[in-house]
Amino acid sequence: MRALVISDIHANLAALDAVLETAPEHDAVWCLGDLVGYGPDPNECIERVASLENLTCLIGNHDQAALGLIPLSRFNRDAGEAVAWTQQMIEGENKAYLESLPSKVTLNNFTLAHGSPNQPIWEYILDPLSADRNFAAFESDFCIVGHSHLPLIFHRPFENSFAMSRPIQWDEAMVLTPRMILNPGSVGQPRDGDPRASFAILDDGETTWEMLRIDYDVKLVHSRIMKAGLPERHAQRLLAGW
Ligand code: ZN
Numbered sequence: 001m002r003a004l005v006i007s008d009i010h011a012n013l014a015a016l017d018a019v020l021e022t023a024p025e026h027d028a029v030w031c032l033g034d035l036v037g038y039g040p041d042p043n044e045c046i047e048r049v050a051s052l053e054n055l056t057c058l059i060g061n062h063d064q065a066a067l068g069l070i071p072l073s074r075f076n077r078d079a080g081e082a083v084a085w086t087q088q089m090i091e092g093e094n095k096a097y098l099e100s101l102p103s104k105v106t107l108n109n110f111t112l113a114h115g116s117p118n119q120p121i122w123e124y125i126l127d128p129l130s131a132d133r134n135f136a137a138f139e140s141d142f143c144i145v146g147h148s149h150l151p152l153i154f155h156r157p158f159e160n161s162f163a164m165s166r167p168i169q170w171d172e173a174m175v176l177t178p179r180m181i182l183n184p185g186s187v188g189q190p191r192d193g194d195p196r197a198s199f200a201i202l203d204d205g206e207t208t209w210e211m212l213r214i215d216y217d218v219k220l221v222h223s224r225i226m227k228a229g230l231p232e233r234h235a236q237r238l239l240a241g242w
Helices: 013-022 042-050 061-066 077-089 092-099 129-135 218-228 232-242
Strands: 002-006 028-031 055-057 104-107 108-111 142-144 151-155 173-175 181-185 198-204 208-214
Touching: 002 013, 013 042, 013 198, 013 218, 042 055, 042 077, 061 077, 061 092, 077 232, 104 208, 108 173, 108 232, 181 198, 218 232
Parallel strands: 002 028, 028 055, 108 142, 142 181
Antiparallel strands: 002 198, 104 108, 151 181, 173 208, 198 208
16 A cells, blocks of 8 residues: 655645645555645645545644634734634535544554644654654554654664654655654645655555655745735745745
8 A cells, every 4th residue: 555645734725736646656645634724725625635535634733723622822823813714714514524533543553643642733743852752652663743844754763762863865765664753744834944845655565655845836825825814924934945
């Protein structure tokens, strides 16, 4: 089985479509949450994701906020404004879809969570220290998370060793060895300084993980964010990839 692994789409339909159109062959899609928030196309993104075949999809913190399950006070001002805008725009059927999503699942040897296996909605795994806190929270060999919008790989080669950060090798299938925490980066709002959409292909037969980037029309999304009256900061961040 080859899974297209995507996360943090954030209502960026142009980025999502670019990924879906150009992703290498796959027979399943794993989506790690935050379908909405920040961007101008929440309904279209939910509908597009929900229509994908062999989909496993999680709920993220922005999806929960769009449902009113998290108070706006937990977000910074700009993010809170985008949450309020999304709450107004999102259609009933799409709300129901988000409500139906789990926050964590285990598929064979892979545990999936939006933030971390410890705290699936809110915790960020950003460094070996936060990775170490989470290795005890999943039993499978591998855990895949999103939320930070950063492509990251942490490896703990022995049960009691410390986690090490592994460099990303773009466009190359890396053989996975137990145990690892992997983050495919963000489709719709990358924050590693590269504005291109980030995603991964997981091959569970070969046990490989390939990280990929794809260009899309960032300027178009910038102008759509501005036209929607969403905070300008979110549009600017897309251009810079921060
Ligand atoms: Zn996010």
